[in-house]
Amino acid sequence: MTDTPVADALAAFRASASPWLALPFFTDGQADAVAARVDARIAAGARVLPAPDRIFHALAETPLRNVQAVILGQDPYPTPGDANGLAFSFVGSGRLPASLKAILAEAGSDPAAGGDLSAWARQGVLLLNSALTVEAAKAGAHLRYGWAALTDQAVSAVSARSEPAVFLLWGTQARARAALIDASRHGVFESGHPSPLNRARDFPGSDPFGRANRWLLEHGRRPIDWRLG
Secondary structure, three states, X not given: OOOOHHHHHHHHHHHOOXXXXXXXXXXXXXXXXXXXXXXXHHHOOOOEEOOHHHOOHHHHHOOHHHOOEEEEEOOOOOOOOOOOOOOOOEOOOOOOOHHHHHHHHHHOOOHHHOEOOHHHHHOOEEEEEXXXXXXXXXXXXXXXXXXXXXXXHHHHHHHHOOOOOEEEEEHHHHHHHHHHOOOOOOEEEEXXXXXOOOXXXXXOOOXXXXXXXXXXXXXXXXXXOOOOO
């Protein structure tokens, strides 16, 4: 591994010529500043997750032109091997996280099929965290490192397109971004967070995936197959 793995990952993403690179985050130095800050933590001995080649995976897997739906998470799972750069997606060998179990139950997906949400991303579901990195065993460690500007700009970019999309906003942090979305042209479906720590229990039964697909069909877009496996 080089001395600047996150900066190297950023350089590799820039070489991809992704349309997301037009966001101010990538053009005005914000991305470089965040990468330098995370690389400094790595140099200090912190174990940063996910692997560098997965940090920008959500944007690489779902180009702006392909976005049909947006799901926002907080940050990657802080256990090594669990995260693959997509919000809520789980590729670890242990039990599925409780929040993901609740999500899959609403999606009508068999938990036995696993928790890798790559199939959603390939269908145009942007699975974007508020922070693209985290430190092992330190959930939320990088939430104030500057990544949030990227999430805000990505949401605004999808909202600014002429093509309609649906936004599934779960929990206080995600719902705060509803202000960035033109609800006259896009579907916005809010609910509580799927975490069992959500005492209101207002995620189960909210039918986010059924509501999203009905909206997409009504607006001339193809529905998403939310079942895994």
